[in-house]
Amino acid sequence: MRFLKGHGTENDFVILPDLEDETALSAALVAKICDRRAGIGADGVLRVARTKESHEVAHLAATAEWFMDYRNADGSVAEMCGNGVRVFARYLIDAGLTEASEFALATRGGLRTIRVEPNGDITADMGKPVVDGESVATVGGQEYTGIRVDMGNPHLACAIGDPVVQLDLNHQPGFDTGIFPTGVNIELFNPVGVSRAVMRVFERGSGETRSCGTGAVATAVAAAHLSGDTTGTWTIEVPGGTLTVILDAETSYLSGPAAIVASGELMLAE
Numbered sequence: 201m202r203f204l205k206g207h208g209t210e211n212d213f214v215i216l217p218d219l220e221d222e223t224a225l226s227a228a229l230v231a232k233i234c235d236r237r238a239g240i241g242a243d244g245v246l247r248v249a250r251t252k253e254s255h256e257v258a259h260l261a262a263t264a265e266w267f268m269d270y271r272n273a274d275g276s277v278a279e280m281c282g283n284g285v286r287v288f289a290r291y292l293i294d295a296g297l298t299e300a301s302e303f304a305l306a307t308r309g310g311l312r313t314i315r316v317e318p319n320g321d322i323t324a325d326m327g328k329p330v331v332d333g334e335s336v337a338t339v340g341g342q343e344y345t346g347i348r349v350d351m352g353n354p355h356l357a358c359a360i361g362d363p364v365v366q367l368d369l370n371h372q373p374g375f376d377t378g379i380f381p382t383g384v385n386i387e388l389f390n391p392v393g394v395s396r397a398v399m400r401v402f403e404r405g406s407g408e409t410r411s412c413g414t415g416a417v418a419t420a421v422a423a424a425h426l427s428g429d430t431t432g433t434w435t436i437e438v439p440g441g442t443l444t445v446i447l448d449a450e451t452s453y454l455s456g457p458a459a460i461v462a463s464g465e466l467m468l469a470e
C-alpha cells in the first residue's frame with residue numbers, strides 16, 4: 201500500500217490514498233502504522249476516500265468529492281481534525297486530485313471548506329464552535345477549569361496561571377467522564393499579550409501532540425470568552441509552530457502551513 205507522510209505545525213499524519221476504496225483499515229493496523237518505533241510514526245492516519253463510496257458521508261458527495269477518513273494514533277475514529285483537513289488538502293493539490301483553490305472536503309463532522317492562500321498556507325473553514333459550559337481537567341494533581349467547546353469533536357480548553365511549558369503531559373489528564381463519555385481533547389493555555397495564546401494539548405487517542413487545529417480554535421474561543429469577546433483574530437502558538445484563528449459571528453477559520461514530506465510503500469499488515 202502506498203503512503204505519504206505530512207504535517208501541519210508538526211501535527212503529523214500518515215496519508216493512505218485509497219481512491220478505489222479497497223482498504224479495510226482496522227484499529228490495529230492504524231496503531232501499528234502510527235507506532236514511532238515499530239511503524240512509520242504519526243499522530244494519526246488520513247485515509248483518502250471518495251465521498252460517494254463512503255457510507256458514513258455519502259450524503260455529502262454532491263458538494264465534496266473527497267472524504268477525510270481520520271483515525272487517531274491508537275486506531276480510534278474521530279469526527280474532525282483541523283490540521284488533518286489542511287494536510288489532506290495539501291495532498292489533494294500536490295497529487296493533482298483537485299485544481300481549485302477553494303473546495304469542500306467531507307469529514308465525519310460535516311463539510312469543511314478549504315482555501316489555498318497566496319503564501320501557500322492552507323485555511324480551513326472550521327464551522328461555528330459550540331460553547332457548552334465549563335468542566336475541569338486534572339494535570340499532575342492540579343485542577344484546571346476550562347470551557348467546553350465542540351468543534352465537531354470534543355474539547356476542554358483551560359486557561360491556566362502556571363506556565364504551560366512546565367506541565368507534565370506524559371500521562372492522560374483527568375476529566376469528567378460523565379460530561380465526556382467518549383473522551384475529550386484537552387488544551388492548556390497561557391494568554392499572552394493581545395489576542396495571543398501559548399497552548400499545549402493532550403489529544404484523545406493520540407496523547408500529547410505538537411499541535412492540534414481543532415484545539416487551536418477551541419483555545420481561541422476560550423481565550424476570547426475570557427476577554428469578553430466572541431470574534432477576532434487570534435495567534436495560537438503551539439510547540440510545533442504558529443496557527444492563526446479567525447472567529448466571526450457565523451464561523452471560525454484556521455490557517456497555517458501544511459506540508460507533505462515523504463512517500464513510500466507500506467509493508468505493514470494486520
Ligand SMILES: N[C@@H](CCC[C@H](N)C(=O)O)C(=O)O
Pocket residue numbers: 211244272277278279280281282283284353354385403404405406409411412413414415
Ligand atoms: N489533531 C487534530 C485532532 C484529531 C482528533 C482528536 N484527537 C479527537 O479524537 O477528537 C486537529 O488538528 O484538530
